[in-house]
Amino acid sequence: MARHTTDDIESSAVEALDLEAATPKHGFFVRLYTGTGAFEVIGRRKMWYAISGLIVAACILSIALKGFTFGIDFEGGTKVSMPTAGQNGTVTTQQVEDVFSKTLGKSPESVVLVGSGGSATVQIRSEALNNQQTEQLRDALFDAFKPKGSDGQPSKQAISDSAVSETWGGQITKKALLALGVFLVLAAIYITLRYERYMAVSALTTMVFDLVVTAGVYSIVGFEVTPATVIGLLTILGFSLYDTVIVFDKVEENTHGFEHTTRRTFAEQANLAVNQTFMRSINTSLISVLPIVALMVVAVWLLGVGTLMDLALVQLVGVIVGTYSSIFFATPLLVTLREHTDLVRTHTRRVLNRRKPAASAGDVVAGGAVDLDGATEAEPAEATIGGNPAVGNKPAPGARPVRPSSSRAGRPTGKRSPRGQ
Incomplete structure (x- = not known):
């Protein structure tokens, strides 16, 4: 394989930086819509773990100390x-x-x-x-x-x-718990057959997270738990699973054969998937929330049908919790589990080894990488994090997807750049 000189590296680096500078800077919502925001989700997963842990702790504490306000159908x-x-x-x-x-x-x-x-x-x-x-x-x-x-x-x-009667209430309680148990078992079977074990563990853990947090919110606020609440809970667990599957499908697509390339780490590819599905998750949530709000306004406030309030409340709480967990809990947990495997750890070291020489060779290489035989090639400018080169000893937490306006012109052509130009 032909080796490039220091002049080639510096020239390619300048071309890559010029391309990045020439790329139009879009606003927050445009970057969010196009998936080019490079928002750090996986890179800040410890913060999301801490937030999620506090939420779960508060919910469990409320359930243990305060309990639930059961409706007449459960208590009689x-x-x-x-x-x-x-x-x-x-x-x-x-x-x-x-x-x-x-x-x-x-x-x-x-x-x-x-x-x-x-x-x-x-x-x-x-x-x-x-x-x-x-x-x-x-x-x-x-x-x-x-x-x-x-x-x-x-x-x-x-x-x-x-x-x-209290007897009837007891029967309703048993049937509600049975329905919840059957749903969780069927969901576990589907996820286990559909995904590899780490995705299955992450998705099931996320469902438990949604269940605990939704129940905790009902306990904290004092919402009445009725059969309609149980029906709504099963609905939002299905929504949460659907939203998680959307993100995981993109993660699976981005990380397919990741061990054969050293452009990005597994964590960066997963963060890229989260960025690419941000808008889809938000749109799905908004479309789900609008009819729920309409149900609460029309059926409850205007028509006075109080029984529908129980169904609307659990769906509203569940959609919010499910959207949060699919983005900020499920995928970070998946990355954490995969980073404990030898395959991902070895691949991450390879990516870092390619980046170290590129950073020291010119100190300005944009997303530079060194081939295993020592040859250097400059990564395109779109492989940057928030506009900053993804180089150094520490892997960048995410990667910006390729923009339509960003060609692969930042990659060296193999021709020597003349000096003085």
Whole structure:
């Protein structure tokens, strides 16, 4: 293989730097959209691990100390609903609580307002009431507030009630846990068959992360856990898995046969994949969030359908958590696991060995690399990190994808550059 002189190296370095300087500097959102941002995700994975660890610790602590607010379907009890619009004015939760306590001689477990405006309803939840107590409460609420029915006239039928026994609640709990377990098993089987073991471990760990954080948010904020919450949880776990698969597919594409090239390390190729899928993950999340927000605004606030709030809340929390974990947790964890293998460690050393001589030969080589036999070639300017040459003893944490305007002109042609030009 022909060897290049120091003049060739310096000339190629100048050409590469000139190409980088000539490349138009795009704004943040343009670089984000085109995948040319070279944002350091993998290179700062220790920071993301620390943030994720704090989030998980706070969620587990809340679950252990505070627990969950289970809905009537899980714990059993009686729920009474009544429109807030009545002949005697708008009903408030405090007024309803006072009537309940005066009628039955005990306080309700909760009195909440669902919806807004004329369609708002007040929901009373208490321990299980017998038929006589339920009828007494309905009579007292009607006498006190005269709630209006669908025809605009006071009607006792506007006050509805439902009861769930503790036995039924226990059965619902077992079925919900069974459904969650079946989903996790099926997801584990798919991931194990679809990807190599390190990707499978990372994806499954990410799913557990999403499950714990979503449950922790419900515990911290005090959202009520209902069967709709479980359904929503299964939905967002599927979304999180889908988002992780998108990133992993790109990682798999970028790292295919990585051991046969020394342009970038495995970590840099993975970071490149994250950059290339940033916008796709953001767009997927936005498209998922918009109907959820519409569901919350229209169904809950305008129509007063409180049961849909449980489904919307868990989906909103899950989409946010799933997007974060697929970018800042799943891929960094994959890189950490792979860097413990001999193949990746050996390849990283080869990449570093190619970069060291290039940096010392001229101190200005842009992404320079030295072939194993000592011949030097300059890497194109697009293999830079945030515009800085990827040289030195430490591998750069990411790599900028090739821009359409960046040709491979920065690579030496093998011709000697004349002096003095």
